[in-house]
Amino acid sequence: MNGAEYIVEFLCQKNIQKVYTVTGGACTYIIDAIGRHSDVDYVCVHHEQAAALAADAVWRVDHSQIGVTLCTSGPGATNLITGIGCSFFDSIPTLHISGQVNMLDHVGGLSKSPRQTGFQETNIVDVVRPITKYAVRVDTVEQLKEELVKGYDIAISGRMGPVLIDVPMNVQKEEAGDRIELFAEKEVNYLPIESVDLISLQDEINGLLISSLRPLVIFGSGIGLAGVEDEVVGWLEKNSIPFVSSWSGQAYFDHDSEYYFGNIGVYGNRGANYILQNCDLLLVLGNRLDTRQRTPGRGSFAAGATVVVIDIDQAELDKFGDCNYVRKLFDLRWFPQVLEYLEIPRSSDEWTSYLFEMKQKYFRKDLSESSTVTGALSPTEVIRRINDLIEVNSIVIVGCGGVTCWAYQSFHATSHTIFTNGGMAPMGYPLGASLGAAMTCPNRPVILIEGDGGFQMNIQELQTLKHYDLDVKIVIMNNGGYGIIKQFQDLWFDSRYEASGRGVSMPNFEPIVRGYGINYHTVRLLSDINKEMFLTPGSAVIDVQLDPNTLIKPKVEMGNPINDQFPYVTDPEFSQANRFVPYKRVRKTRPTN
Ligand SMILES: Cc1ncc(C[n+]2csc(CCOP(=O)(O)OP(=O)(O)O)c2C)c(N)n1
Numbered sequence: 001m002n003g004a005e006y007i008v009e010f011l012c013q014k015n016i017q018k019v020y021t022v023t024g025g026a027c028t029y030i031i032d033a034i035g036r037h038s039d040v041d042y043v044c045v046h047h048e049q050a051a052a053l054a055a056d057a058v059w060r061v062d063h064s065q066i067g068v069t070l071c072t073s074g075p076g077a078t079n080l081i082t083g084i085g086c087s088f089f090d091s092i093p094t095l096h097i098s099g100q101v102n103m104l105d106h107v108g109g110l111s112k113s114p115r116q117t118g119f120q121e122t123n124i125v126d127v128v129r130p131i132t133k134y135a136v137r138v139d140t141v142e143q144l145k146e147e148l149v150k151g152y153d154i155a156i157s158g159r160m161g162p163v164l165i166d167v168p169m170n171v172q173k174e175e176a177g178d179r180i181e182l183f184a185e186k187e188v189n190y191l192p193i194e195s196v197d198l199i200s201l202q203d204e205i206n207g208l209l210i211s212s213l214r215p216l217v218i219f220g221s222g223i224g225l226a227g228v229e230d231e232v233v234g235w236l237e238k239n240s241i242p243f244v245s246s247w248s249g250q251a252y253f254d255h256d257s258e259y260y261f262g263n264i265g266v267y268g269n270r271g272a273n274y275i276l277q278n279c280d281l282l283l284v285l286g287n288r289l290d291t292r293q294r295t296p297g298r299g300s301f302a303a304g305a306t307v308v309v310i311d312i313d314q315a316e317l318d319k320f321g322d323c324n325y326v327r328k329l330f331d332l333r334w335f336p337q338v339l340e341y342l343e344i345p346r347s348s349d350e351w352t353s354y355l356f357e358m359k360q361k362y363f364r365k366d367l368s369e370s371s372t373v374t375g376a377l378s379p380t381e382v383i384r385r386i387n388d389l390i391e392v393n394s395i396v397i398v399g400c401g402g403v404t405c406w407a408y409q410s411f412h413a414t415s416h417t418i419f420t421n422g423g424m425a426p427m428g429y430p431l432g433a434s435l436g437a438a439m440t441c442p443n444r445p446v447i448l449i450e451g452d453g454g455f456q457m458n459i460q461e462l463q464t465l466k467h468y469d470l471d472v473k474i475v476i477m478n479n480g481g482y483g484i485i486k487q488f489q490d491l492w493f494d495s496r497y498e499a500s501g502r503g504v505s506m507p508n509f510e511p512i513v514r515g516y517g518i519n520y521h522t523v524r525l526l527s528d529i530n531k532e533m534f535l536t537p538g539s540a541v542i543d544v545q546l547d548p549n550t551l552i553k554p555k556v557e558m559g560n561p562i563n564d565q566f567p568y569v570t571d572p573e574f575s576q577a578n579r580f581v582p583y584k585r586v587r588k589t590r591p592t593n
């Protein structure tokens with residue numbers, strides 16, 4: 001085996017069958033080795049960003065494998081960056097193998113440091129270091145062998161994330177022996193349970209649970225990343241413990257759960273936000289409480305509660321600075337052992353009846369627009385209709401923009417898997433990610449909910465869908481521009497739509513989509529959306545024509561706490577909904593409706 005063949009054999013041993021790639025001079029040995037391997041194949045995409053986004057989706061839809069890309073040096077490697085960042089911020093394990101120029105041609109071999117000596121030579125390792133868990137260049141085949149094992153283990157352990165291994169061409173050609181060496185796991189940085197004082201953790205949480213009358217749990221994606229969603233949901237349901245979720249957390253439980261009260265945050269469900277703001281104990285599991293959840297005015301977040309955050313990453317806990325949160329460094333992989341000894345929080349009768357009152361009044365009742373009143377299509381109604389028509393085991397991948405808010409506010413997942421890229425949130429995520437999802441789970445329908453702006457950003461991947469005959473249904477929530485930005489400009493820039501309306505236009509997607517040989521449907525009325533569109537085999541674009549001024553509702557406008565969202569409710573309704581903790585209405589930027 002040479003180094004290139006060794007890499008492919010290693011991937012095969014790690015259950016990796018697909019490698020997402022755009023070829024180039026510096027990775028051709030590895031490409032050729034894949035071509036000669038019977039169990040590993042490459043998938044040719046049309047932009048390396050899409051390869052990295054495809055890789056980001058793989059673990060999300062199948063926890064038994066991680067996504068892998070292969071690219072050439074220079075522009076091939078730099079094109080991966082957005083996708084690598086996606087996996088880094090969302091803690092998704094991926095492995096990126098970049099080809100590098102021969103070490104003989106490399107600046108590293110010189111005493112002086114010119115910018116470049118080899119053609120397309122780029123120091124990708126240093127470029128991606130801040131957005132990878134680990135990045136390394138290997139200079140020998142022996143190093144390659146060790147780093148593959150080490151890199152893979154780092155990607156899947158502890159707080160997971162992307163790893164990049166840069167392999168010069170001479171190493172790809174070097175003799176590597178005839179067997180794979182899976183060295184003892186050295187670098188695995190799990191937070192071992194012995195390093196945590198389990199008894200005192202249990203005691204402390206127990207003390208808080210016992211004294212709480214209005215407990216609430218935030219279900220964060222960390223629970224799913226740790227693979228303990230079944231145990232945690234079982235505990236919540238068995239003990240009637242109310243919970244709300246983050247957007248990313250929504251991927252990991254059945255939203256029909258009686259004790260689920262919606263998703264929280266700036267664009268969260270009204271009722272869920274009220275509940276959160278009125279609890280007296282907030283147990284945050286695997287959620288980093290970013291600005292989209294707490295708003296920049298953090299002081300008003302869960303103002304009447306003791307907030308307990310359990311997180312795998314000390315830096316995430318440290319970032320809370322002088323907030324008086326109780327912080328516990330703990331790997332939720334072992335949380336089931338903690339659950340066994342936890343007291344059951346006792347909700348007061350007032351709290352329980354309030355929870356269900358809020359659910360009755362607000363849960364799945366938010367309506368961005370009502371088509372019957374305004375005549376324009378309501379994005380909320382569109383999402384709900386799609387939700388009703390698609391199969392329950394569908395994978396739903398959401399874009400970035402108004403479209404994210406509409407989808408997460410309205411989609412009700414039972415056995416579906418719904419995800420977006422939450423941290424990096426690049427436009428164009430769904431098309432790239434769909435390749436990884438559809439390749440990894442060929443028997444599950446893949447549905448994208450994308451904006452017209454986002455669709456433009458990886459539109460070239462329609463060809464990959466076509467070439468591999470993948471079955472992906474792409475719903476475009478088409479408002480003819482960058483809706484979420486315009487809504488922000490409405491508030492802060494007197495509706496001057498600079499670079500969101502002025503300067504931006506969208507093409508007629510129909511001839512473009514048909515040019516790729518992909519089916520196309522226009523939707524002007526809710527009733528235009530039908531089951532056939534989703535059931536007909538082959539990829540299709542479903543182009544939903546929204547009014548360009550369709551707003552995201554509800555939404556926290558900057559300066560307000562999360563329980564005072566636009567459109568503003570009346571003062572009596574506000575007081576009713578916030579009956580346990582007094583909140584002053586800070587500022588009404590728009591009239592009460
Ligand atoms: C790669 C990238 N560039 C810029 C942005 C900033 N951004 C966030 S949403 C958005 C507009 C998205 O438009 P569209 O996909 O049509 O969604 P809409 O808000 O109209 O629903 C922009 C420009 C981004 N998230 N990603």
Ligand SMILES: [Mg+2]
Nearest residue numbers: 451452481483
């Ligand atoms: Mg748009």
